[in-house]
Amino acid sequence: MSQDEQPTGGPGQTDPAGHADSAGRTATAKEPILSVKDLSVRFWVGDEWFTAAEGLTYDLHPGEVLAIVGESGSGKSQSSMSLMGLLPRNGRASGSARLGHRELVGLAEERMQRVRGNEISVIFQEPMTALNPVYTVGFQIVETLRVHTVMGPKQAKQEALRLMRLVEIPDPEDRFNAFPHQLSGGQRQRIMIAQALACQPKLLIADEPTTALDVTVQAEILKLMRELREKVDAGIILITHDMGVVADMADRILVMKQGRVVEEGTAQQIFSAPQHPYTRQLLDAVPHLGSRAGEPGATAFGSSGQDVELEYVDDLAAIPLESNDTYEHPGGRIETDHTALRLAGATIEYPAIGRRKAFRAAHSIDLAIAPGEVVGLVGESGSGKTTIGRAAVGLIPVVEGSLTVGGIEVAGKKNKDLRELRKTVGFVFQDPGSSLNPRLPIGESIGEPLALHEKLKGPELSRRVEQMLESVQLPTSMRNRYPHELSGGQRQRIGIARALTLKPSLLIADEPTSALDVSVQAKVLTLFRDLQEQYGFACLFISHDLAVVEMVASRIAVMRHGHLLEIGPSSDLVAQPRHPYTQHLLAAVPVPDPVEQRRRREARDALLEATEGGLAS
């Protein structure tokens, strides 16, 4: 916060050295805890050095949040990991990075071990994989404490509990003995943060700390990190590709592209007047809520145009937060017999395996999609939205009610009987990396449905495959490549091409962009919209990101714990959510604008308080 208003670079300065100089002056009150100068990271690939990051120069002051923004592969993670000597064995760092008075680059391994955890600590992206599953979370915090400081077991436990309270874990005494899998994603991330804070580090590196989390959980973790920044006097490096998160947290921002810093400045400068075209591209790529501007009442819920207070109170009176009933906006239902997909009181269960009982993932859902229509399905993880998508292609059985695809009943059918159905439904999976067979060239993957259903062979099949590659804007020469040779965006294009080969009348898109970077996501979404217009398929678009869904869908349905809570036309639902849960979801979406984000944040806190008050009364 302290550096927010201070100019970090004079106008016209194009030389980073000059910048370092001025930063040095402004920080006379406080020494920078970390000063990085001309840091480069190289990797040995094949037979030569590949430069992952080059010429990084920045200072970090206590209590400051520096965000390093860029797509994956821009070198943002690797350059920060090199500070801790955590590069893979074929990597090498050069240049200089001084933490206090200690040079980090080239520091001997034994001395680096003392720095790690003690003076620098890291919050990783995926708390489930970063925590050891066979130890209790309390043990893991205690371990960190006792490795780095002289502390008795009892004292360490007290300290661990204090840390757990600091990161606002409910019932810390209880949770102390819990294993990572017993905690929710958000709580796991809190434990990670507690562990990172254990030795009062001077520098905290947060590597995509919220990317793996739901929007609402993300908002809570960001809130926690903001509060912590004031409580602990550490410098934070925030590595992310999400401009919304940056707007929420950062004081200063470095934008990286292909290993180089292309723009640097305070959050205010970057967001209000981005200079470099790449920065602008990144900002434009973030899906905005209320992007369907032009339609009447198109301002998003909670954005500046509305009388916030009134809306909340009004709505709370209408529906309690815990309600599982479906609220229908006017125009939320389609009135037609001819549907691409219809669920009527459909209940879906994961079948019992061994001793594990069957799990009911969706409770009597009513939903219909007209031919050619795109309907968005939104909810947090575990809400059952993916379940509905999978049930529609017969991967999970429907136990009650009916589910019809283009008039064909799916409920109660066996895998064998569903072959006809599979011609008419395409499915785009969430993670293109795991949904493409790694040992099959992508041309074969795309051609498989054609070979199976239309018995195409040889040049005819080849022609169709090339046609599909062209329609997803990939060169036809790629057909002999293997999935691991493609980037994430390219792989998802292949996933879409494969789903569309049979020209299905219904497409189920299960979080097709959540594994992608923001800028790649924007490209894939544009492609998706073009294809939808071209092929005219109906689509169930599943996502946890309301802003993305709003971009592509004409109607949106909101789910929680297997219940459908609210359904309505996109602009209507986004502007005037009725169910308090939908309001929470909307309020949690970060927007790439620091001022607006601060306002939304306050509005969100007010909303949460109001809801709690509403429940209590």
Place this chain on the structure above:
Amino acid sequence: MSTTHDTPPASPFGSGPDDADAPTAIESKEDAGLSQGAIVRRKFFRHTGAMVSMIVLGLVALLAFTAQGVGPIPGWWIHNHVSSGPVVNPGGAPTWTLANPFSLGEHPFGQDDIGRDNFARVMKGTQISLMVMVIIGATALVIGTTIGALAGYYRGWLDGLLMRITDGFIIVPTIVVGAILGKLIGGPSFSFFGLPLSSYLAPMLGLVLGGILWTGLARLVRGEFMALREREFVDSARVSGAGDFRIMFTHILPNSVGVIIVNTTLLMSQAIVLETALSFLGFGIRPPQISLGQLINEYQSAFSTRPWLFWWAGLFIIIIALCVNFIGDGLRDAFDPRMKAIPSQRKMDRADRRRAAAGGTTVTAATTASAAEPPDGGSAPSDGDDTRKGEL
């Protein structure tokens, strides 16, 4: 449960380029679009141990089969493994000599007490041992993969049944089976296709041992299938309309081929030692049939008087077992995508020098400037155009 997934496969060094439209150096470097098979092959060919072993094993097989011939086709060696001749050296010692000029003599590996040529016997034994090894490997491969694939893919009662059958096979003692087999068909009373049944002993032994040794492979393949069937590409194939067998054999099997090949080769090296052990105990191959283990068994009483009768047979057992092990090791490394050869310091330094010579940015050694020195403008990066500071 809807959003937790395996992290996408890491690209070569942790954070791969992910931009669809701006391929970076690495992507264009791998533009050639090598197939999985080509990548594995290239990595395998770079594994020195495995390549040397391949060549040595090939030479051994070539030597063994050409020297003694196969079936009716005669080999180039003057003696055969059954006929005896006059003992040339005292006690039948090897006739090769380093005295000028180097010569092999008539019996380079020596002779036994009744004048049979040891080279011919070792070559014939190597033939039979290699054949048994290959048959064991192939049998175990087919049975193990099929049982493991069915059990792992269908799970449920079929899995239970197949795994109990596997348990049954695990407890079968191989020595007893070898002994019974030898007893049953070792006798000269039957004939089959004009040859006495005993001459089929080697392939039969291979089949039977393979029929016992598949259990480990079946368990591994089952585990592999169980893990792979939960992967999304299987769902994806099912949505495309693929049936069970197509999923099993075109989608899952190629993904577990690494485990299968590696374990089969390791099983084969184990098999040659097992065959040797059985024959040594007198349970496997018996005279007049011949194998490396049987040779050692036959000559065990001559250990102190005619040691060369052991040396050569033992040497060939060691060579074959080691070669197969190294090949298996090389295959394991080649199939493991995470195995990255770490370049030697010398190689990296050379690349640095090349780079420096080419006029690129030199890799400066980690500067350990004194910490008290204030940050100054001493290090301007080369990319002045691209790097801009917040100009506001």
